[in-house]
Amino acid sequence: MKRKINLLIIASILGLIALSIIQGYLVNNTYELKKKAFIRETTRSISKIDDFSSALDSLSDIWQEQFVNKLIDYKFNLVKKEDVIQGLELVIDSVNEAYISEYQKALVESNVPYGIRFHKKVRAIIITDSVKNDTLFHSKKGAKQIILGDNFSEDNSIGISTTNWQTDHDSNRVINGEAKEISFSLTFQSADEIDIAGWKKIVLKQMLGLLLLSLFIFATVIGLLYYSIKSLIKQKKIADIKTDFVNNITHELKTPLATLTLATKMLNNDNVKQQPLLVRNTINTIERQNKRLQKLIDQVLNNSLGYKEIQLNKETVDVKKYLDTVLDDFMLSITTKNLTLNRNFSILTNQLKLDKFFVTTALLNVLENAVKYSGDEIIINFNVESNTELKISITDNGIGISEKDKKQVFEKFFRVGNKEIHDVKGLGLGLYYTNQIIKAHNGNIRVLGKEGNGTTFILTLPFN
Template sequence: MHKKIRLLIIISVLGLLALSGIQGYLINNTYKLEKAAFISETRKSISRIDDLSPNLDIINEIWQDGFLNVLADYRAKIIKKQQVLPKFDSIIATVNDLYITAYQKDLRDKNINQTLKFQKIVRTAIVFDSIQRDTLFIDTNKTPLHLLGDYFTLEEGHKVSNSLWLTDHSSDRIVNGSNKQIAFNLQFETEDRMNIEGWEKIVLGRMAFLLFISILIFLLVFGLLFYAIKSFMTQKKIADVKTDFVNNITHELKTPLSTLTLAIKMLKVDADNSSSANTRNFVNTIERQNKRLQKLIDQVLNNSLGYQEIQLKKEIVNAGDYLNMIIDDFQLSLGLKSIQIDKKITVNTEIYIDKFYFTTALLNILENAVKYGKDDLQILITANSNQNFEISISDNGIGISKKELKFLFDKFYRVGNTEVHNVKGLGLGLYYTNQIVKAHQGKLLVESEVNVGTKFTISIPVK
């Protein structure tokens, strides 16, 4: 039983962990979706600022004209290739602060309340003409060239859009004392990126209610599981204490009863020699009550066993002969009681049972039918065999209500009907019967209706 409790706790903990994992997975997916939605909303709100802002257009024209002049100097061989990007950086440095200020102003004008940084980075810069193609910069190592805006790393930002600037340019330069026209084409690819300060808090804020409900449900499930396991263990401990108490007290009662039995035998000898009828009656009454008390104690002792503890000594018996013998003996025990017993037993199947225990189970059901029967009690006993051996015992007694059927096989349970409690008993007979059937790997089923009758069906494997 302790192994079962440990197994139950382990399975419960694993189930809780699985539930937590699934809940965590769903929350993580929701977080990703909320993040994607928030980034998409912000991207959409700022996507056209750089293209439609007059102030930013002026600044873009300044650095573009400056860059084209630097490229014209390079193509005229006035400066070397390694000087192009540094000169370009110096041009950007003169306008970058103005660009950041103008961009932040446009954000405020659009009522974008997030603390947002924006930057342009260069992905490729290629100069070419009809003869040759000259790559000034290409982002091959994920280290883009900063163009405009705030400084932050790729990991800190999110992509907004890509832009491709294609232009053909021509200008005059003095080369070796003579005027020369310089013409070229430029392919300049940039990427707009944004950095939203505290976006994690914003996304988590949108998920606050979901997180609160998830944590609340988790704590509720954990609390209920803890309470259920604790209650189960407490009930198990109480049941063990009750069983131990019953076993101990019945064993203790057996000793004085044995002594009392011996004393009664001695008194009975003296009573038989006595001429007093009252003395003989008193001794006989004591003897009967002593036997009844011993029978009750034996019943408590035997019925405290669970089906796992019942040691069966099975043997092969003919089902038809065995049942007819049990029913005939039971009819003889009824004496003069006006009870009609009908039987429909035509099976000759051999079954593998413990005759002592199985007989006890059948007699318990038959005795209950008599105890709780009516004046014109009728009992029908049928048996059949297919894959399993089944025996049914039906009566037209007082019946049992539907709500009490589920408790019928509980230890010490007695149906809460005033008529039933006119009959003495401990509420152990059907519990013990059910344990015997379970020990035979079978099932005990019951059907009943108040004031109509009750039907018990025992089903066990044939072998």
């Protein structure tokens, strides 16, 4: 059964991981689609600004005209290639501020709802004539860029279009008294890029409903899976407890039943009937075993009560006197082991209202456990502090308790150690019942200690 549960848990976890991957993939795909749709919509809104803005056209004509003149000088060998590029940068810088201002005005007039920065980035400048292709400029990542418009990081840029400006030029010049003529074709490649302020947040906001629904479904699946596995483990635990209880109570009932069977057979024996003393002893044995059986039945019935069902009959007691009486009676009951009981009282408040019967039962349950789970040489330290509350610490030198068992020690039918070994008698109800009694008094009980180093139970009762 345990192996099946482990396999079920592993299969559930693998299924959950697979579901997470699929859901993550679908959400990511939706994000990409939303992103593309958003960028496409924004691009459509601003795509015609360049074409329909006369102010932007005028500014473009200025730098283009000066740039072409510089190219003509270059073809006549009047300037170097570096001078052409430098001249282009200077003329772009001279009109850039005005270009940005006009573009932002055009965005406002187009009712674009987002904060947008725009620029044209020069990608390549190539001159072609009858002799050769001459590349004046080619954009490289990480190198200096020639940009008209806003300057922003490549990481935030969104490409919206590319442009190939191709024109043919003819020019005449008189150089050193000699008339010269040139012809060339200009290819000017540029890319239009934008940076939308907070575009990721905008896209995620559009997806908010889907994300919340996905998280809700995912959380629901995890919750149902957790609840199902927890319920299955709980059912298995209950089944194990029932099995252990049946085994334990069967073991406990065997001895008195065997004794009753033997005693009954003896009473039916004619020789025994002729001996009144033997008959009386046999009847006494039957009575004792009958009481033992009744005690086992009562223990099962009474110790199954919850703290809300326990009816308390409180009375005021002298704390030290009452506890001494309980300890004296306990010492008289231990005859098979060598027991040392150390008492330490620190009493400031000596009057307490409690139900003597139930509290005595709780204390004896803890003390008897100390005897059960110890060797032949038992040392119990019984410490009492009485100030604003009654605090009783019972420490033994027994086998101790593991961290795992600490979590279950107050559960019904739970027994520390191997439940198949019955050298320690009991039904696993004593500490459960003790816990219920202390709770009924509005107190608490906790357990300390390590496996192999003894155990300490701390019982606390309020003064009210």
